[in-house]
Amino acid sequence: MSDLLLNLTPTAAAAALGDWLRDRGEPAYRVRQIVPRLWQRPVAAWSEATDLPVGLRRELDAAWPLPRPVQRARQTSHDGTIKFLWEFPAGDAVESVLILEGRRRTLCISSQAGCAFGCVFCATGRMGFVRHLAPWEITAQVRELALDPELNMPTNVVFMGMGEPLHNWDAVDRALTILNAPEGFGIGARHITVSTVGLVPALEQLAARREQFRVALSLHAADPATRRSLMPVEGKYPLADVMAVLRQFPKRVTLEYVMIEGINDRDSDLRELTQVARSSGALVNLLPLHPGGAPGYRPTPPARIAAFAAGLEAHGISATIRRSRGLDISAACGQLRLETDEVRGVSPEVDAHVEE
Numbered sequence: 342m343s344d345l346l347l348n349l350t351p352t353a354a355a356a357a358l359g360d361w362l363r364d365r366g367e368p369a370y371r372v373r374q375i376v377p378r379l380w381q382r383p384v385a386a387w388s389e390a391t392d393l394p395v396g397l398r399r400e401l402d403a404a405w406p407l408p409r410p411v412q413r414a415r416q417t418s419h420d421g422t423i424k425f426l427w428e429f430p431a432g433d434a435v436e437s438v439l440i441l442e443g444r445r446r447t448l449c450i451s452s453q454a455g456c457a458f459g460c461v462f463c464a465t466g467r468m469g470f471v472r473h474l475a476p477w478e479i480t481a482q483v484r485e486l487a488l489d490p491e492l493n494m495p496t497n498v499v500f501m502g503m504g505e506p507l508h509n510w511d512a513v514d515r516a517l518t519i520l521n522a523p524e525g526f527g528i529g530a531r532h533i534t535v536s537t538v539g540l541v542p543a544l545e546q547l548a549a550r551r552e553q554f555r556v557a558l559s560l561h562a563a564d565p566a567t568r569r570s571l572m573p574v575e576g577k578y579p580l581a582d583v584m585a586v587l588r589q590f591p592k593r594v595t596l597e598y599v600m601i602e603g604i605n606d607r608d609s610d611l612r613e614l615t616q617v618a619r620s621s622g623a624l625v626n627l628l629p630l631h632p633g634g635a636p637g638y639r640p641t642p643p644a645r646i647a648a649f650a651a652g653l654e655a656h657g658i659s660a661t662i663r664r665s666r667g668l669d670i671s672a673a674c675g676q677l678r679l680e681t682d683e684v685r686g687v688s689p690e691v692d693a694h695v696e697e
């Protein structure tokens with residue numbers, strides 16, 4: 342779909358449009374009228390760009406279509422969290438979740454349909470890998486919010502939905518530019534977080550970008566044996582190698598730690614986590630396992646999570662306990678998609694294969 346303007350960076354889209362307009366004898370200033378309608382002040386269809394002549398709008402429709410996903414499901418939690426299920430013209434569906442906390446409107450977006458990495462506590466992992474999303478499909482999750490008269494642009498974007506963003510690096514790399522560029526959505530790099538299980542080659546490429554995007558590592562266990570039992574990727578990219586790359590990022594990284602009773606919440610786990618967090622200067626986010634996300638696993642009780650946080654703080658490590666948002670609306674990663682498929686009689690594949 343390289344012919345879509347929405348798949349291009351704003352600079353490349355302006356260049357492609359400039360050539361196209363020149364061929365039609367249109368004035369160059371039309372580029373400055375058209376590009377903002379892609380992301381800054383988006384239109385659902387070119388027919389809505391009423392500052393352009395009708396004939397040009399028709400030509401834009403034919404040459405540069407603006408595809409949109411269909412909203413297949415939407416659930417609102419009593420805590421205000423909104424979960425969307427988007428279906429793309431190619432037929433696959435992904436989720437995004439909007440979390441409202443005061444003025445902060447954080448949108449959690451998906452980068453792949455399904456996921457190849459098979460983390461045992463994750464609903465998306467149980468689906469197996471379906472496909473990579475194109476840049477426009479990743480950024481459409483933000484664009485659709487901007488187009489919805491009841492909603493608004495998110496202030497923050499986190500790549501924590503379905504899929505491993507660094508497994509789809511080329512598309513995510515471009516999506517990051519679209520999200521951040523002033524001619525794109527203009528969301529500050531410090532308000533965009535890429536969450537990863539730690540794919541070393543793409544992590545190095547992310548570290549090499551000049552913008553200071555935030556990075557969160559899905560850690561979930563700090564000793565290699567426990568981590569490998571939860572996350573097969575540990576066998577391919579050992580934690581020590583991942584932590585070495587994380588030190589190249591100028592901003593403090595965050596370590597995400599989903600707490601699972603009896604699995605990674607023992608005293609020995611706390612000691613290992615303390616060591617990794619202290620040596621990397623990272624922040625730690627402790628999250629209770631979402632109760633519906635992983636059959637056979639139970640969330641660590643709140644008192645034990647609080648004790649873990651206190652243990653980290655006692656060693657000077659900043660630890661935050663995150664609430665599990667949207668508990669009443671299936672807000673665990675991949676869960677809405679699984680439920681919808683079950684209703685439709687589709688059995689999600691299980692594929693724990695780890696690919697690069």
Ligand code: SF4
Pocket residue numbers: 456457458459460463464465466467502503504505538559674
């Ligand atoms: S936690 Fe992330 S990387 Fe692991 S299976 Fe789920 S979506 Fe994939």
